[in-house]
Amino acid sequence: MVKALIIAAGRGNRLRPYTDERPKSLVPLLGLRLIERVILSAKEAGIREFVVVTGYRGEEVRAFLGDGGRYGVAIEYVENRLWRRGNGTSVYEARGLLNGRFILLMSDHIFNPEILSELKRCEPGERECILCVDTCMEDVVDLDEATKVRVVGDRIVDIGKDLRDFNGVDTGIFLCTPYLFEVLERNIQAGRCSLTESMRDLAGEGGLRALPIDDGDYWLDVDTPESLRAAEKLLLFKASKHALATRALYRYLNTPLTRLFALTPITPNQVTLLSLLAAVASSLLFIYHHPLPAGLLALLSSVLDGVDGKLARIKHMKTTYGGIFDSFVDLYEDLAVFFGMAYYGYVETLDPLLWFLAFLALTGTIAVSVPAGISTPTRRYWVSLSKLYRCFPFKSRRGEVDRWVVECSPASKDMRYLWIFVGSTLGQVVATLWAVAVVTNLMAVYRLLRAKLTTEHLSMAEIEEYLEKIYAK
Template identity: 40%
Template structure:
């Protein structure tokens, strides 16, 4: 399926930002608005785009070119009458769209889950409009619907029960309705949709029906979108993207300290040409420097640096989600994280063994690694079996996650007992912490899985 993107307007409400730059090229966390639209649509399986350009159109073309750098194909249609209304921008693409297509706005940033659901809808009308049930604010295009069909649409309608998100699934028939509205002197896309609605030929897709829980993020994320019209909208969008790219941290340290620091760092790093994979490699190199410091007995600097690694380790995944560069390869990152985590325990225990000639540190290390490997496997298997994180399986789990065994929390006793001059005690503490976590995770996973089996009968 193709997507038509309307990118012709001048974005006058953004003031000086669009004086010499078209609105679709305004930057937001390292990507232009239209790049975000393209890459989000690509996540929904759309790889071919028609873009209607107008104001400063050569700059848009120079930026996006043929789309090859994004792994998509782009064709352009110029609309010299862009200032007359966005209905004209849609009509310009008529000859290139012979089948059902997605219609998007270059200044509407949105959640890919909305589009993934919309493209699977059965097209029985000329248009299906994704709508949001939130209360309208100034500038919103309001919609009134009854039994799934649009009754009225427009910015100034008196009665409404949802709002237009700027995301449409259209059949070619929509062009005839827009042409009819243009003949009547009504030149906006909404006028064409209203025309289709008058014939009972326009439906809605309620984005509230999109499943909100995202297992990989360990939290509910309400399907989101935002129309960028002002600088304040840009600030809101930045905050929204960062928040929705943040996993629900498991442990207390990650929740209260790492997350706000990570958000500031990702906001800064996203403006540079740094890839998530480059960050992953850098963090791993840094982590193994810590391993070397433990191994050679530089315990205090090593233990301090573990906290820096803990913060840096969250940057690559978040940057990938912010810049829409998530990949299958990136899913291996957690395996490499576990490897360097184990290397810290091994290096510390080996140094203590070498210093004392006692096998106790090595024995403690073996059981720590066994417990961590076990509960990590239980955790992963539970998510595969249920589609939900064990941390979110119930109220108890949501509380326990803040104190459950995690690398971030293990770093604390390592530092404390090194400062106290008894580093061996850190391994003893972690042994009990990881052991308790393994017991609790196994017991709770078995409880929930057994309950699921009983419900299935």
């Protein structure tokens, strides 16, 4: 089991006024302290043992994090009294607790756990360190202050803040071997106490390997109030699953709500419950013939439905149960809203066929992604129709049209509730019910037929290959 060393000793002058009252690693960001984010991100990448080096106001860090039990990890502490001399001394002080290879992290960097998952799989040589390098550099907030690197092949040949000729940036995420302590010792004795100075020595020996991070991976060094705000934006944006045009409205609506909830102790599952309450309230308002607020609450319900998952990702509170609970509640929300809409229309017309329409709408929304079991020679799969009908996506323009039809249709919950909101605002509750019922069922039949056409020419091996693309990571 590889340990992670987190250095959290520095003063954080540049992050004032946030660091006036507390050490930098305890600065809050969307409801979690910076160092909590580092620990929870590393935990997501499978790391369970931590060594935290404290310095400035170290007792506060220690009191806050405790033994790590409430995060489900184990934390050991090392105090570095010489922290003012440079961050190399903080790494060096931890040498007694680290015998094998270890991850080295900065307490003030936020990062995508995927970066660490990949780094963990690397095998450094005995006298080697591996540094995750951002070679894209587009999103680096404060390039002037960043530590740059020059990479040739897979080697970092030079590293430093003032490098002129560079092609990457140091993300502060390392995989090290105890050999690093030898290099640090040499340098500290010579008065060169920053980590970068020792890394430059390693680079000179050919012992610093670069691991470029993927384009989609994010990281950020929280060094100034500006970068703290940038970090907030980054997390809120990266926590959105979709980045499609039609979802822009929803992102616009649920981002401020997510930000708000993140600052409170409200859990994602409680947000899911709020979403259900909004749907039930919407249903009652339809029943009592107030279509306008009813439509608004239906919209709110679907906005909240996007907040729960986002909040869970941002606050590292994702659970298996949360995902199930969300799918479960979705069903009952549809039940409530469709019943309310049908009742609204029924009171006006007394036509029982309206109930059939509502039944059809409910069934159609389920049918568009009805699950089915598929058994291949090596595995069993459970796949939804919404995944399966795309076995062979259309190419070119037809594919684009197809994508837009799916994007804007009431097959997805957020679009469905947007239709309901707009329809109710226009006073067209029954027409909206008609539209949802007809469109979802037509789409369901279309998907079914396409699943037939695409799968009937495929061998089981080809179907398995397609499914593995979806299900294997």
